[in-house]
Amino acid sequence: MAKSIVIYTSKRGSTKQYAEWIAEDLGGEALPLSDAYGIDLHGYDCIIYGGWIRGSGIVDFDKFAKMLDDELMSRLIVFGVGFADETAENYAQVWGYSLGKIDPKNNHRVLLYILGGRYDPSAVTGLDKFLMKTMRAVLLSGSTIEAKAQANMMKARIDNGCDLVRRENIDSLIKDAMKIIHTK
Numbered sequence: 001m002a003k004s005i006v007i008y009t010s011k012r013g014s015t016k017q018y019a020e021w022i023a024e025d026l027g028g029e030a031l032p033l034s035d036a037y038g039i040d041l042h043g044y045d046c047i048i049y050g051g052w053i054r055g056s057g058i059v060d061f062d063k064f065a066k067m068l069d070d071e072l073m074s075r076l077i078v079f080g081v082g083f084a085d086e087t088a089e090n091y092a093q094v095w096g097y098s099l100g101k102i103d104p105k106n107n108h109r110v111l112l113y114i115l116g117g118r119y120d121p122s123a124v125t126g127l128d129k130f131l132m133k134t135m136r137a138v139l140l141s142g143s144t145i146e147a148k149a150q151a152n153m154m155k156a157r158i159d160n161g162c163d164l165v166r167r168e169n170i171d172s173l174i175k176d177a178m179k180i181i182h183t184k
Contacts, residue, residue, distance in 0.1 A: 003181050004028030004046040007036045009060040014117035014165050015050050015081045021167055022048060025174045026181070033060055041067060046180040047075050048173075052117060053082035055131065056090075057097035065102045073108035077177055081117040083157050083164055085150065090114065113173045116164025119157060132158055 004026040010016035016032075023030035026046070031039075033051075041047055051058040058080040068076065078099060084090050091114060099110055124132055 003044070004048060004177060005036075005039070005041070005044045006030040006048040006050065007033055007064060008049070009033050009051040009064075010081075011052055011059075012118065012120070012123060015052050017165055018079065018081060018115055018170060019048075019050050022050075022170055022173065022177070025170070026177055033064055036064075036067070041072050045075060046077065046177045047072060048077045048079070048177065050079040050081065050115075053080040053084075053094060053114070054128075055097070056093035058094065061098045062101070068102070070108070073103060073110060075180055076108065077111045077113070077173060077180070079113040079115050079173060081115050083117050083119045083162050084114075084154060086114045087150070111173075111176050113170075115169045115173075116166065118161075118163045118165055120161045121158065122161075 004023070005028055006019040006023045006026075008015050008019040008030065009032065010019070016030075019030040022028075028044075028046075033049075049058075049061060049064045051060050051064075053059070058078065061078065080094050080098065082094075091112070094114060095112055099106070099112055103110060121132070
């Protein structure tokens with residue numbers, strides 16, 4: 001059985017970069033979701049899916065999830081890439097919009113990681129540009145001091161862009177993947 005596979009959806013490169021780093025560290029392979037259909041995932045000890053976060057959900061996770069059964073879920077790690085800080089609230093929202101739809105009680109103990117991404121406001125067009133403008137307006141309506149501080153940080157990232165991609169962001173994910181690989 002092969003060690004690991006990383007399947008990903010990436011729009012501007014951050015998720016692809018993480019997928020490649022993860023595959024390199026685990027001695028596995030990284031494939032875009034579009035190239036993964038038809039692959040027998042049962043041949044892998046550890047299956048990792050990564051996608052960028054839009055509206056608190058991991059893009060294309062629903063499509064990827066159709067490839068899974070109970071056995072594969074026990075080998076799964078998921079990561080989402082965005083530019084919001086990893087707060088408990090953010091984590092819960094991403095979980096609910098993605099994994100929570102297929103395993104609401106986390107019976108399979110799937111691990112979720114939220115990794116820092118890149119955002120370049122000049123590269124955003126169409127629907128994404130509209131969504132970012134809407135998100136910016138909603139963020140500024142926060143009512144508590146903590147919410148306002150978080151909103152101001154997000155507003156600055158939306159207005160100015162950011163680059164939060166760091167190789168060390170995957171360290172914990174790699175350790176957990178190695179545990180899955182060594183128990184198979």
